[in-house]
Each structure stands twice: as C-alpha cells, then as structure tokens.
Amino acid sequence: MGSHIGTGDVWTVAGRKFASRLVVGTGKYKDLPTTAAAIEASGAEMVTVAVRRVNLSDRNAPMLQDYVSPQRYTYLPNTAGCFTADEAVRTLRLAREAGGWNLVKLEVLGPAPTLYPDMPATFEAAKALIKDGFEVMVYCSDDPIAAKRLEEMGCVAIMPLGAPIGSGLGVQNPLMIQMIIEQAKVPVLVDAGVGTAYDATFAMELGCAAVLVNSAIAMADDPVLMARAMKAGVKAGRLAFRAGRIPRRGFASASSPMTGLIR
Amino acid sequence: MSVTSEATRITVNGEPLAVAPGMSVAGLIGQLGLDTRKVAVERNMEIVPRSTYADVRLTPGDAIEIVHFIGGG
Numbered sequence: 001m002g003s004h005i006g007t008g009d010v011w012t013v014a015g016r017k018f019a020s021r022l023v024v025g026t027g028k029y030k031d032l033p034t035t036a037a038a039i040e041a042s043g044a045e046m047v048t049v050a051v052r053r054v055n056l057s058d059r060n061a062p063m064l065q066d067y068v069s070p071q072r073y074t075y076l077p078n079t080a081g082c083f084t085a086d087e088a089v090r091t092l093r094l095a096r097e098a099g100g101w102n103l104v105k106l107e108v109l110g111p112a113p114t115l116y117p118d119m120p121a122t123f124e125a126a127k128a129l130i131k132d133g134f135e136v137m138v139y140c141s142d143d144p145i146a147a148k149r150l151e152e153m154g155c156v157a158i159m160p161l162g163a164p165i166g167s168g169l170g171v172q173n174p175l176m177i178q179m180i181i182e183q184a185k186v187p188v189l190v191d192a193g194v195g196t197a198y199d200a201t202f203a204m205e206l207g208c209a210a211v212l213v214n215s216a217i218a219m220a221d222d223p224v225l226m227a228r229a230m231k232a233g234v235k236a237g238r239l240a241f242r243a244g245r246i247p248r249r250g251f252a253s254a255s256s257p258m259t260g261l262i263r
Numbered sequence: 264m265s266v267t268s269e270a271t272r273i274t275v276n277g278e279p280l281a282v283a284p285g286m287s288v289a290g291l292i293g294q295l296g297l298d299t300r301k302v303a304v305e306r307n308m309e310i311v312p313r314s315t316y317a318d319v320r321l322t323p324g325d326a327i328e329i330v331h332f333i334g335g336g
Contacts, residue, residue, distance in 0.1 A: 025336030035334060050335025051303075053276040053328065059296045064332050080335050090308070094330050097310050098303035165336070192336075214336035 009238065011209040013187050014103055014135040014156040016074065020045045021204065022234045023076070023189065025214025026068060029223065036067040038217055042227035046074040048105055048212065050081070051095045070099060076137065078105040083118070085125035092134060104129065105159070107139035115165045117141045123149070130154045139191050142176040144183060151186050158184055159212060162203060163193025166215040170199035174206055181207045197226075197233030204237025205245065211237075273325040282321055289316035291327070302331050 010017045024044040029035040039047060047068060055061055077095035079088040085108070092104045106129060108121040117140050129136050130153060137157035138150050147158045160180055163169035170193060171177055181188045187209030194200050200211045213230055220226035270281035275291070282291060288311050292299050304311040305328040311319050321327075 026334035027336040029334060032334075048336055049332040051330050052333045054295075054297060054302055054331050056276055056278060056295060056329075063301055064334055065301055070332075075332065077332065078335050090305075093310050094303040094305055094328070095332070097313065098301070098330065098332060212336075 009242070011187055013137065013209075016103070018045045018074075018210070020231075020234075021208075021210040021238055022200070022231055023048065023210050023212040024217060024227070024230075025212065026064060027080075027214055028218035032062050032064065032067040034223055035064070035218075038223040038227040039068055039073070040227075041224045041231070042213075042217065043231045044073070046076055048076045048078050048214070051077055051091050051098070074103070075099050075101070076103060076105045079107050079125070080109075082108060082125075083121070084108070085121055085128050088125040089128045089132065092129060093132070096134070102133060103135045103137065103156070105137050105139065106155075109165075117161065119143070119146050123153070126150060126153055126155055137189070142173045142180065144176060144179045147180045147188075148183055151184060155186065157187045157189060157209070159189045159191035161192040162190040162199065163195075165192045166219075167193055168195025168199075168216055169193055170195055171203050171206070174202070177203070177208070178206050194230075197229040200230050200233040201237035201240070204234055205240045207241050210234075271321050271323050271325075273321055273323070273327055275327045276329060286321050287317050288319045288321065288327075291321060292316065292329070295329070297329065302329050304329050 008019050010019050020043045022042055022044050023046045024039055024042050025048045026035055079091050082088040082091055106125055108118045108125050109115045110118045119141055126136050126138055135156045138155045139159045140146055142160040162171040189210045189212050190203040190208050191212040194213045194216045203211045211234055217223050217226045269284050271284050272281050288304055307326055
C-alpha cells in the first residue's frame with residue numbers, strides 16, 4: 001500500500017492503478033440516469049456490477065452499459081445471489097465472456113437477515129476461481145485468520161465487512177479491520193456497512209486502501225450529493241491516515257503555552 | 264404449421280422458444296434484438312465464446328442462458 005506514482009497517491013490491485021479510493025456499487029438506484037450522475041459525482045474509477053438474465057419480454061429496456069461506460073469505469077462483476085461455489089464460478093465465467101476481463105468480486109452470502117459472508121463457501125469458490133484464472137477481490141468476514149488465508153490462496157484484495165450489507169452502521173469492529181490491514185500485503189477495502197461520509201473517513205483512517213459503498217449513496221435522499229460527501233470523506237480519511245494521528249490519551253494536554261503569562 | 268413442426272425447440276432464460284432449424288447462436292441473438300457486445304451466452308452450462316456465435320448451431324433441447332450486466336453492489 002501507499003505506492004506513490006508521480007505526485008498522485010494511487011493504489012494498485014492486480015496491476016491496475018487507481019487514483020480514486022472510493023469504489024461504488026451500481027445497485028439500488030431509482031433509475032439509470034441517477035446511477036450515472038451519482039457515480040460521476042463520486043469520482044469512482046471502479047464500479048461493482050451484477051450479472052443477470054436479459055429480460056426477453058422487454059428487449060428495448062435501457063442497459064447499465066449505456067449509462068455507465070465500461071470503457072470509462074473498471075467493471076467489477078460480483079457474485080451476488082450466488083449461494084454456492086459452483087454458482088459463483090458459473091456466473092463469473094459469463095461475466096468474463098461479457099466483459100472480457102478477469103478482475104471480479106467474490107461474495108458468497110448466508111441467508112437474510114444477516115447476509116453474512118459464508119466463509120467455507122467463499123474459500124471453496126475463491127479456490128475454484130483462482131484456478132480458473134480469475135483475479136479475485138473477496139468479500140469476507142472481519143476475521144484476520146480467514147483474511148490471511150484468502151490472501152495466501154492468491155486473492156488480490158481482501159474486503160471485510162464493516163457492518164452487515166445495507167445496514168449503514170459503519171465499522172463495527174475497527175480492531176479486527178486494523179489487524180487485517182496490518183498483516184496484509186494486498187489491498188484491504190472495507191466493503192459493506194458504510195452509512196454516511198464519516199464511516200468512510202473512519203475506514204480510511206484505519207489504513208484501508210479504499211472503501212466500497214453502494215446503499216449509503218444509492219438510498220440517500222440525494223444520491224448525487226451523498227456521492228460528493230463520500231468522495232470528500234474518503235479523501236479526508238486518507239489524508240488523516242497519511243498524516244498520522246495523535247495518540248489517544250486519558251488526560252488533558254494544554255494547547256497554549258503556560259509560559260509568558262501576564263502577572 | 265410445417266414451420267412449427269420443423270422448428271427447433273429450445274429454452275432461453277428458462278422460457279420455451281421455437282427457432283428455425285439450423286439457427287446459429289448469432290441468429291438467435293439477432294432474432295431477440297440483442298447487441299452481441301453487451302451479452303454473454305451459455306449453452307447447456309458451457310460458455311459460448313463470442314467469436315463462435317456464427318458457427319454454433321442450436322439443437323433441440325438446448326438450454327440457453329443470455330446474461331448482461333445490471334446494477335449491483
């Protein structure tokens with residue numbers, strides 16, 4: 001992490017360089033024009049997308065690609081809706097054929113209401129995908145042992161949840177996120193749980209390479225404005241991380257000198 | 264009715280469909296009015312590479328899946 005190219009503070013995943021540390025989802029928006037406007041405002045360079053059957057009964061329906069250009073944004077196809085390794089591999093093989101790239105987001109979830117990462121199934125799918133030549137960014141539990149194992153298997157980015165998907169609760173377990181970051185040699189992204197801008201700031205202050213946000217932008221009253229807030233929040237958190245925060249202390253320490261006082 | 268009796272019966276995205284005998288995957292995508300650059304096709308659980316759409320002929324009972332990218336997190 002923290003590789004510096006020229007004057008920019010970029011991050012690298014699977015050999016691809018990104019200046020924006022905000023990755024955004026394209027789901028849950030009320031329509032495609034709003035999706036496009038919010039993503040533009042977020043400054044994101046990488047967007048997650050889902051793979052689904054074409055609707056044959058409405059063939060003229062607008063397509064995501066017409067609003068969010070795969071030439072401009074790096075598409076990160078996900079495995080949302082897959083509950084087994086076989087389904088995940090099958091879905092991403094189709095995504096690879098549709099898009100022509102290998103970089104993917106693996107997520108194998110348990111059932112509602114937790115939608116928590118199903119780690120045994122995630123390991124199995126990661127193994128199969130890596131064997132099949134995919135570059136896997138993996139959504140996972142905030143478990144340092146699991147994260148290390150996924151990295152050792154060859155995953156190109158580790159993406160622990162901050163809180164349950166769509167919950168907007170922010171990073172619930174900063175200690176474990178920090179431990180995952182400290183031991184990782186690949187980028188770590190907080191994926192899921194961000195509710196508002198300071199949650200993204202907080203995740204970046206912990207030292208994440210980037211943050212992945214969908215619901216918090218898409219479901220905000222004004223998604224475009226929230227996209228701008230997230231962009232600023234991520235930048236603030238990154239700068240604060242690089243600046244190095246002061247230690248937390250259990251006592252006061254005066255900001256003004258105690259010498260030269262008038263008598 | 265002769266056309267119907269000769270038609271090749273397949274399923275596309277789970278829906279039954281009768282197509283002209285000998286139709287290729289390229290022909291099917293064209294008939295459905297889809298843009299080949301924006302979709303991916305699976306035939307009987309196997310990916311059909313885009314470069315082979317014109318060569319792959321549909322046979323009775325084929326299960327075809329045609330997918331594209333949509334919004335997701």
